[in-house]
Amino acid sequence: MFTVTVTNSIKRKARVRAPELVGRGWLNTGGEDVQLKNLRGKIVLLDFWTFCCVNCLHVLDELRPLEEEFADVLVTIGVHSPKFVHEADPAALRAAVERYEVRHPVFDDPELTSWQNYAVKAWPTLVLVDPEGYVVHVAAGEGHAEALRRVIGELVEEHESKGTLHRGDGPYVPPVSEATELRFPAKAVVTSDGTLLVADTRNHSVVELAADGETVIRRIGDRTRGRRDGLKPAFAEPSGIALLPKDVAAQVGYDAVVADTVNHLLRGLNLSTGEVTTVAGTGEQWRDGPVDGPAREIDLSSPWDVVWWRDGVIVAMAGNHTLGHFDPLRDKVSRFAGTTVEGLYDALVKDAFFAQTSGLAATEERLWLVDSETSALRWIDADLTVHTAIGKGLFDFGHRDGDAEQALLQHPLGVAVLQDGTVAIADTYNGAIRRYDPETREVSTLATGLAEPSGIATIDGRIAVVVSAAHRIEFPIAPGDEQRIAGQAHQVKRPPTELRPGVVELVVVFQPPPGQKLDDRYGPSTRLEVTASPPELLVDGAGVTTELSRKITLANIDNGVLHVVAQAASCDDDLAVEHPVCRLTRQDWGVPVRMADTGLRRLPLVMGGMDD
Structure with missing residues (x-):
């Protein structure tokens, strides 16, 4: 130290x-x-x-x-x-x-x-x-x-x-x-022709496979990282793929939407011609600013998965812990759910917390999602309320079946609704496919021993699994395959910070880069948001202020997590520069804390610079 x-x-x-x-x-x-x-x-x-x-x-x-x-x-x-x-x-x-x-x-x-x-x-x-x-x-x-x-x-x-x-x-x-046909593929969807459309992530391509999951029909992209539209397109680590309803596709001129993750874009793919167009995003990562507006004028943040639900494409915006909505007919993007605070909090969509949503699946009544950082399976119902089926929070995970209240996952990345209405989960870091029954709320294991499964699709009555670290599509589940695993529960080993109950000074340390100063020309240059899990941990001091330091009052409970989101805007400190370079720095912390009479009275979090 x-x-x-x-x-x-x-x-x-x-x-x-x-x-x-x-x-x-x-x-x-x-x-x-x-x-x-x-x-x-x-x-x-x-x-x-x-x-x-x-x-x-x-x-x-x-x-x-x-x-x-x-x-x-x-x-x-x-x-x-x-x-x-x-x-x-x-x-x-x-x-x-x-x-x-x-x-x-x-x-x-x-x-x-x-x-x-x-x-x-x-x-x-x-x-x-x-x-x-x-x-x-x-x-x-x-x-x-x-x-x-x-x-x-x-x-x-x-x-x-x-x-x-x-x-x-x-x-x-x-x-x-090693050279393989697929390299760390992420997701797959089944086309109306009965083929598999696969996001071949490390090869920066989209690949169409026959129903056997092996025979390559065509590759869209040339295996090199880039950003290019047209008949010779380039992607940067594409992940999710969503098929549009046929009537919508006919109007907009493309059949599928691809989450082009590292380019921070949504790309439209015409399956007849193979032509790719950019349909949403600027190519810049969202850090602050508008989230609603013309689709190609709004920044996105690592779109990880996409699915059509109700009247548009829902986008798992993993990079800022929100869900976006893309309306291809109106050519508009908007914030659908989330606040950008990372966590596990159920509420109406505008107030709920998410944590790196990485997989989506939809029925007419429900939008299912997996939040990888809270190892959670969740759903949004027709009245736009968020519910958690499996998951405890940012620091609890494991492989445990049984009643959903005590079941555990480990960093799931994919989800699919099966023909019988149950939900299959690509439980990525457990190397397993898990099953959740919404009727009984029971969790079971359908397959184990898979190398980082990250996507699931059903084709010809079979469950196709994108086994990412094995670089292939597998069909690992036979009829009747199901088991109950009473595995260990784990917690993130990050040591908690001991704080004293009562008043604590929270300080976010930020020094502008050399030659820059805090920029307040358009309002306050800094912002600090503080919440807690459980909420009763914070007796006083929750909410948003424009100062990067604050006195907070902590309850005398055993432990919890302080959620801190800070940002600061800085620009070149030179009046002679006509167009100064400006930057927005942003960081969120989930700080595990433990109350102790000998704990600290000051909690410094360094966003940029050094603490005195």
Whole structure:
């Protein structure tokens, strides 16, 4: 653990040596171990991440241009500190590193030892270490690329002049990837012709397969990441696919909507011609601003799955924990459900909390969904009320069948309604297909031993499963296959923060990037929202304010979770610049807390900069 006092930018009052990384081993280094002390002369960026976390995946993409720009001076190291039990499996981590095209060394921290040594409180957290081995900057959440660019630029200038900067290659060694027809596919739907339309995620394509799940009829996309419309299209990690009703398709000129996840777009696909068009999104990730309006003028945030329900396409907006609504006939996008607060809270759709919704399925009466981060199966009924069938919250998971009240999942990514009205769940991190009966509220297991199943479709009376980490479609369920598993319950091992009951000072630390200042030209530059689970944990101090610090009053209950969402707007601090660069930084924390008479009276959360 360490504490650092920093005033402005990289002008330090205290110099604190970055602790060596302690954990299980390395990936993407050609089998070599790496020590921070041997990287003196390089600027080192530690990215504390876990592969279940969509915010962490956003940061991987944010860092790519920086890694290219500073290739000869910057060494990025992904420190993988897992949330779920499955993520601590070294084989699962190797698969994730390939799946998300991680192009820097990755350190395996399965017991969160390095996480605790660096006093990390949120995924993702970025720690910048200077060429002499001292921590100079910490940032949690997304949107820090410009701040990092400026701090790295200052470090290059400072240490080049001191002679302590060494240019050259870093320790990254690209792994060898196996070639398969499908590579980490995500979802599948059945077309009116009885074929399977599959989102071939790592191959950045959509593939049409015959009903056998193996024979390739055609590939739409050329296996390379990109963004291109037309008859030779390009995608970036597509995931969900929704078929439009035939009358709607005839009017709009495309048959299917594809969630083009990393491009933050919805794409229309004409199945007759193979032509692809962009139908919603700007290509920029939503951070703040309008959520309703013309479809191609509204930012989206990692659309993960899509399904037609009632009068439009419902979009699982995993990146900001909401559901969107796309009306292809009116060419409009709107917010359908959620507040952007991550959690498990049932209410009318506009007030409910979601947590990285990753799978959707619909009947006429209900919209079914799985929230991966709360390991939950939920539904929305016709009066637009949200209900939870299975799930306890952000920190509870496992593999347990039986009554839904005590049943547990582990990071499910897919859901489908079966012909008998029961609900099949792709229980991804348990490697299983689970079944929920809405009539009896019983949960059972239909299949196990699958490599990260992420999508389900029914075809010719059979259940087709997209087994993502096995890179294929499987039919693992035979008639009568069903079992009850009384597995272990797990909780996220992240250690809770001990706080004292009563008044606690909550402080979100944020310093604008070098050369920028907080931007209040269009209203308050900062925003802080605080809620809690259970709600009675917060006696006083809940709600939204424009200050990044607040006195909160905590009840004397055993434990709970503080949900904190903060954002800050900053712009170039130079009146001579006609069009200043502006950035919005945003982060949400789910901080597990435990009440203790010896607990802290101050809770600092670093969004950007350093805590005094």
